[in-house]
Amino acid sequence: MLFKFANKYFYRLTETLNNMDYTSIFNTILDMRTVYNKHANLFIFGNGGSASTASHFTTDLQKSIVSPNAKNIFKVICLNDNIPLMTAWANDNGYETIFKNQLEPFLTSDDMVIAISVSGLSPNIVSAFKYAKLHNVKTTLLTGIRKGGKDAGEYVDNIISVPCEDIQIVEDAHLSICHCIFRYLRANVQGKDAYNSLH
DSSP states (O other): OHHHHHHHHHHHHHHHHHTOOOHHHHHHHHHHHHHHHTTOEEEEEESTHHHHHHHHHHHHHHHHOBOTTSOOBOEEEETTSOHHHHHHHHHHHOGGGTTHHHHTTTOOTTOEEEEEOSSSOOHHHHHHHHHHHHTTOEEEEEEOOOOSSSOGGGGOSEEEEOSOOOHHHHHHHHHHHHHHHHHHHHHHHTTOOTGGGOO
């Protein structure tokens, strides 16, 4: 039974990834490269499991996206990593403000905002994107199939949507997408052929 379950699970994950539209991933990479070239800031965040993916993505980008002369390191900030600050904002202003309030002192028009949210409906994600849109900042949302409510998607430039309603499958896909973006950007910044860098 375990082997049948594993086979079905990974088949569904593979099928989901194969059914994705990669256009928004490509557009996100172009926007991220622009941010990198301008030495601007990239802000990433999410809730729950998506918060761990945001932390992982931030680590990959900040540590390993370095130009050959090491003069330009990606300036990436994960807004869900400062737990004391998040709880302070949540306690005083409400949980829906925890990302927007962190953006307010720093965000400029050259920056970029990326959020990871399976539903795309979290009030704190929506609030942060609404604030970013007011400042003409490039934005990307990694999400799944969204249903009803105040959708963050209406405030973003690029929606990378995983065509699945299974939360764990969507979260698996999000990490794969983040790795894909990271690997392509790293090769691109280092002047290498991204396709041939895959072994």
